[in-house]
Amino acid sequence: MATSSAQAVFVTSKVLENVAAIPSMARTEEAFLLLLMSYVAYIEATRMHVKGNAMRYLAVIGLLLASGLFAAAGSSPAYAERRAFELTIEDTKIVLVENQSFHTFAFNGQVPGPLMHVQEGDDVEVTVTNLTTLPHTIHWHGLLQRGSWQNDGVPDVTQKAIAPGDSYTYKFKADPAGTMWYHCHVNVHEHVAMRGMWGPLVVEPRNPRPIEKEITKDYLLMLSTWVSKWADRPGEGGEPGDVHDFFTINGKAFPDTQPIRVKEGDLVRLRLFGSGDAVHSIHLHGHVFEVFAKDGHPLPAPYKADTILIGPGERYDIIFRADNPGRWMVHDHVDSHTVNGRKGHGGIMTVVEYEGIPNDQPWYHWGHKKFEPDFYYESALKKPLGMHEAEVFKGTPAK
Ligand SMILES: [Cu+2]
Numbered sequence: 001m002a003t004s005s006a007q008a009v010f011v012t013s014k015v016l017e018n019v020a021a022i023p024s025m026a027r028t029e030e031a032f033l034l035l036l037m038s039y040v041a042y043i044e045a046t047r048m049h050v051k052g053n054a055m056r057y058l059a060v061i062g063l064l065l066a067s068g069l070f071a072a073a074g075s076s077p078a079y080a081e082r083r084a085f086e087l088t089i090e091d092t093k094i095v096l097v098e099n100q101s102f103h104t105f106a107f108n109g110q111v112p113g114p115l116m117h118v119q120e121g122d123d124v125e126v127t128v129t130n131l132t133t134l135p136h137t138i139h140w141h142g143l144l145q146r147g148s149w150q151n152d153g154v155p156d157v158t159q160k161a162i163a164p165g166d167s168y169t170y171k172f173k174a175d176p177a178g179t180m181w182y183h184c185h186v187n188v189h190e191h192v193a194m195r196g197m198w199g200p201l202v203v204e205p206r207n208p209r210p211i212e213k214e215i216t217k218d219y220l221l222m223l224s225t226w227v228s229k230w231a232d233r234p235g236e237g238g239e240p241g242d243v244h245d246f247f248t249i250n251g252k253a254f255p256d257t258q259p260i261r262v263k264e265g266d267l268v269r270l271r272l273f274g275s276g277d278a279v280h281s282i283h284l285h286g287h288v289f290e291v292f293a294k295d296g297h298p299l300p301a302p303y304k305a306d307t308i309l310i311g312p313g314e315r316y317d318i319i320f321r322a323d324n325p326g327r328w329m330v331h332d333h334v335d336s337h338t339v340n341g342r343k344g345h346g347g348i349m350t351v352v353e354y355e356g357i358p359n360d361q362p363w364y365h366w367g368h369k370k371f372e373p374d375f376y377y378e379s380a381l382k383k384p385l386g387m388h389e390a391e392v393f394k395g396t397p398a399k
Helices: 002-020 027-047 055-073 188-194 378-382
Strands: 082-096 100-107 115-119 123-130 139-141 167-173 178-183 198-204 217-226 246-249 260-262 267-274 280-284 289-294 297-305 307-310 315-321 327-332 349-354 386-388
Touching (some): 082 386, 115 378, 178 188, 178 315, 198 217, 217 378, 267 280, 267 307, 307 315
Parallel strands (some): 115 198
Antiparallel strands (some): 217 246, 280 327, 289 297, 289 315, 327 349
């Protein structure tokens, strides 16, 4: 009888463990596990003939909970989706502030690359076709590649680089959730640092934090550097001592960047990416933001700031409440990053514009700016999960 009691305690504790694990996993999987454990508990209780025990009650409670979880999970996809994307790498020309062109190796002809937007746990397959004359790979920065390390995209470490004209299919699980990105891993000092080989990969969490559910505006800003000396010499450049002289948000330098449009009351998330070769110090005027996530991972103790330092490879999700109507600068406080070549007042600068603030002053830069709803990927992020291109980032074919 002592053994049976021990078994009963063991099974009961397993049931309770599963109940405790619910918030961290998908509801459907939890419900299934719980159902299984409850069934085992019930059988065990019956088999051991434990009389008047709590086991049967626990088993019944488990069954009820499991039914509830199944019902709750009913509105969302129960299992991981398979998502297959096709990406080309193309010799493309982009032009910054009307006068400086750069030869890029652009994903689907755009800089930054298309948004890949998936759900945590999805099975992702990306077929990459290299249409340029140089080898490339794609590294999925931030993804753990558990059991799929050969898909990490590092030449001569996990694969042979994709030769010109060849294709390669990457297969991996979208794990973990958060603000991730993808970039080439061949000659990164050139391909990532000055050829525009980067794009966003946003993995939606299965269990978002409460504050995430309240976000009304979601914007994505990839920060990068350029060296005009190598602009039209693909295959060269990215040397120590190179002078960065152009600086971009999503591949555009001020005044070609777009305003960040909000209305009073919005809860705004800016997902910042250090996708180039320099450290940036991003300052938002007129607001205090909360640093919510680092490299896609929600911080255990978010902190308040008005300036945030972001290095190459890093991502920060910052969140602020639009509670101060007006027009407010967002800019790199590494002041030399606010130039276009030798001209001041450019580079990494934009403005938070509140709805309802008149913008017809003749001196205001963006009084008549054509609105591009895709510029911060805000419209792409609202589309159903998948891969989304944006016309605003397309370059022109380069020789
Ligand atoms: Cu490359």
